[in-house]
Amino acid sequence: MPQGPSFWFDTRVYLAVSAALLMIIVFYNRYFAILGIILLFVLYMYGKERYAQQQKALNAYLSTMSQTIDQATGYALQNLPVAIAIVDGEGRLHWFNSVLADWAKGEDLEELQQGQDVSVVWPEFSIAKMWGKSGHYIKSVGEKHYQIIHKMLRQDDAEQELLILYITDISTSEQERVQCSMSLPVIAHIQIDNYDDVLSGLTDKQRSVILAEVNNLLVEWVSELNGFSKKYAEDMFLAVFDRQALMKVMQDKFEILDRVRAIQAGNRIPVTLSIGVAADEATVGELAQRAQSGLDLALGRGGDQVTVHIDGKVQFYGGKTKATEKNTRVKARVVAQAIKEIIGDADLVLVMGHTNEDFDSLGAAIGVAKMARHLEREVYIVVSQAGVTFNKLQDLLEEYEDYQNFFITPEEAADMVRTNTLLCVVDTHRPELTAAPELLERIERTVVIDHHRRSESFITNPFLVYLEPSASSTSELVSELLMYFDIKLDLTRMEATALYSGIVVDTKNFAMQTGVRTFEAASFLRRSGADPTLVKHLFRVDFDIVKTRAEIMRNIEMLPGGVVIATCPPHVSNAQIVAAQAADDMLRIEGVRMSFVLFPLEDGVGISARSTEDVNVQMIMEEFGGGGHQTMAGAQLKRANMNEVKQRLLELSANYIRESEENESDTAARS
Numbered sequence: 001m002p003q004g005p006s007f008w009f010d011t012r013v014y015l016a017v018s019a020a021l022l023m024i025i026v027f028y029n030r031y032f033a034i035l036g037i038i039l040l041f042v043l044y045m046y047g048k049e050r051y052a053q054q055q056k057a058l059n060a061y062l063s064t065m066s067q068t069i070d071q072a073t074g075y076a077l078q079n080l081p082v083a084i085a086i087v088d089g090e091g092r093l094h095w096f097n098s099v100l101a102d103w104a105k106g107e108d109l110e111e112l113q114q115g116q117d118v119s120v121v122w123p124e125f126s127i128a129k130m131w132g133k134s135g136h137y138i139k140s141v142g143e144k145h146y147q148i149i150h151k152m153l154r155q156d157d158a159e160q161e162l163l164i165l166y167i168t169d170i171s172t173s174e175q176e177r178v179q180c181s182m183s184l185p186v187i188a189h190i191q192i193d194n195y196d197d198v199l200s201g202l203t204d205k206q207r208s209v210i211l212a213e214v215n216n217l218l219v220e221w222v223s224e225l226n227g228f229s230k231k232y233a234e235d236m237f238l239a240v241f242d243r244q245a246l247m248k249v250m251q252d253k254f255e256i257l258d259r260v261r262a263i264q265a266g267n268r269i270p271v272t273l274s275i276g277v278a279a280d281e282a283t284v285g286e287l288a289q290r291a292q293s294g295l296d297l298a299l300g301r302g303g304d305q306v307t308v309h310i311d312g313k314v315q316f317y318g319g320k321t322k323a324t325e326k327n328t329r330v331k332a333r334v335v336a337q338a339i340k341e342i343i344g345d346a347d348l349v350l351v352m353g354h355t356n357e358d359f360d361s362l363g364a365a366i367g368v369a370k371m372a373r374h375l376e377r378e379v380y381i382v383v384s385q386a387g388v389t390f391n392k393l394q395d396l397l398e399e400y401e402d403y404q405n406f407f408i409t410p411e412e413a414a415d416m417v418r419t420n421t422l423l424c425v426v427d428t429h430r431p432e433l434t435a436a437p438e439l440l441e442r443i444e445r446t447v448v449i450d451h452h453r454r455s456e457s458f459i460t461n462p463f464l465v466y467l468e469p470s471a472s473s474t475s476e477l478v479s480e481l482l483m484y485f486d487i488k489l490d491l492t493r494m495e496a497t498a499l500y501s502g503i504v505v506d507t508k509n510f511a512m513q514t515g516v517r518t519f520e521a522a523s524f525l526r527r528s529g530a531d532p533t534l535v536k537h538l539f540r541v542d543f544d545i546v547k548t549r550a551e552i553m554r555n556i557e558m559l560p561g562g563v564v565i566a567t568c569p570p571h572v573s574n575a576q577i578v579a580a581q582a583a584d585d586m587l588r589i590e591g592v593r594m595s596f597v598l599f600p601l602e603d604g605v606g607i608s609a610r611s612t613e614d615v616n617v618q619m620i621m622e623e624f625g626g627g628g629h630q631t632m633a634g635a636q637l638k639r640a641n642m643n644e645v646k647q648r649l650l651e652l653s654a655n656y657i658r659e660s661e662e663n664e665s666d667t668a669a670r671s
Contacts, residue, residue: 193303300454302469346422363502367478410436475502500530561657562593
């Protein structure tokens with residue numbers, strides 16, 4: 001065994017000193033010097049032997065210690081409270097420790113072996129989303145929760161790349177986290193949204209009985225949730241409970257709406273609630289603010305429903321009943337005067353509706369433009385594209401000099417924008433559906449006039465909003481505003497006809513969503529010169545559209561619960577218009593409650609939906625990211641497959657019909 005550097009260094013020093021002493025002794029006694037040399041040699045050999053034995057003992061100790069450490073390391077790897085596995089790109093196990101093997105036995109596997117697929121332990125385990133990168137995520141399997149840390153294991157001399165997994169059972173901490181989350185507070189703002197209408201014409205005794213019954217139901221409901229409630233106004237309540245209670249009422253689909261709706265006053269008007277609920281906010285103040293905005297959203301959608309802000313999104317419940325028409329026109333008069341002042345302060349007024357304008361959108365836009373012209377303001381109507389509806393209406397306006405160069409494109413409108421410009425948006429409140437969304441970003445002052453139920457997507461910071469879901473059409477709302485705008489304002493025959501056509505198209509010739517105020521607005525327009533003969537001319541269709549509609553009708557599918565679905569054939573011009581007309585025709589079939597027509601788009605699939613007044617087709621369209629009105633709605637899905645959309649539509653409509661039939665109180669309230 002080679003000697004270490006320390007031995008040879010010590011030996012040289014020792015020999016040098018001894019040699020020097022022996023050289024001195026040689027001069028005095030030669031015999032003693034020889035004896036010293038012999039003794040020095042013996043000592044050297046003895047020291048060398050002793051050093052060799054010490055080195056051997058040390059090496060043996062180090063070897064034993066290394067083996068012990070290797071054994072401890074192996075034991076630690078095999079018995080760590082963390083499962084470790086090495087897998088290849090196909091998910092096959094190359095190595096795993098005993099913890100993973102024990103977990104496999106818990107999955108009713110007799111023995112986990114190398115070469116097996118890791119999916120035998122977790123069938124839904126996916127290697128593809130982890131391969132080639134490092135990271136971590138949490139996976140739930142039944143009641144168990146695991147944190148998985150994954151990292152690529154790359155070796156220069158390895159034949160293939162491997163992935164190493166460190167898996168920790170975090171079920172206990174995850175359950176505690178869920179319990180803490182379920183204990184977080186939830187705030188709900190509750191309002192009787194038709195308070196004045198319900199109590200109108202009742203005696204004091206009847207009013208007291210109804211309000212007491214509503215109050216008792218709400219107190220009982222919140223008590224069942226182990227929450228707290230407080231009435232802070234005649235028609236306003238505040239409720240606080242935890243998230244676990246919120247999960248329960250969401251599962252029950254807020255049956256409190258049905259219980260309250262069953263209360264009917266002497267005037268046969270059911271009581272309805274609007275509720276805004278908020279969860280998961282950082283502070284109580286933010287919870288209260290979000291709950292209030294949720295209540296405003298529920299009211300804007302027509303009432304009788306709940307909006308829940310949870311997990312960063314909004315969920316809607318209820319909203320199956322028809323919005324109650326307001327008998328008073330006080331709001332219309334106030335809004336008309338406010339719009340008059342706003343237009344009077346503007347130098348330029350731009351009016352636009354939704355993309356692919358219909359007669360309601362164009363009629364309402366012409367009515368708003370008339371207000372601006374009456375105040376001698378420069379005004380233009382922005383049109384997304386020249387469709388069939390627009391071309392027909394423009395042909396009738398050609399004889400009027402005032403309407404020459406009156407309709408402009410979004411590009412032309414963008415070039416006109418200046419500092420004091422007012423933008424009026426009609427027949428939509430969703431920015432992505434407007435004729436020119438880019439104008440919303442460039443113009444500060446915006447007025448919104450719409451009759452659709454409010455959706456989560458809304459134009460940001462509008463200067464004035466006139467949203468009435470109970471109205472038949474936006475043309476009806478604008479007609480009422482014109483009545484109170486200025487007594488000297490006179491509509492021309494074509495302007496009145498355009499507004500009248502908007503009402504006719506959205507009410508299906510006064511057969512749908514029609515109230516007293518609808519006929520009063522129509523009477524005003526008739527007195528102003530609206531011509532039903534011209535309206536009939538506007539609604540005429542060409543022969544190809546009639547044939548396409550007939551083909552759609554020939555292939556309709558009749559489903560249980562009064563649901564019919566059809567598909568528009570490909571390569572049809574104006575497919576959206578044809579689909580809408582076909583959906584209207586299908587609703588005339590005996591027993592039909594909802595009709596859907598799917599039509600192809602350049603980059604997806606569109607849906608045109610119609611329903612009778614006892615069901616709300618808008619709720620189904622919102623599941624596809626669309627919207628509309630209770631009886632007329634639609635959606636457009638980008639990069640979607642026709643068959644997949646149809647299958648999902650079948651499931652949603654079946655679920656809706658089943659829930660409606662199970663909920664007898666809804667039927668009683670609507671009768």
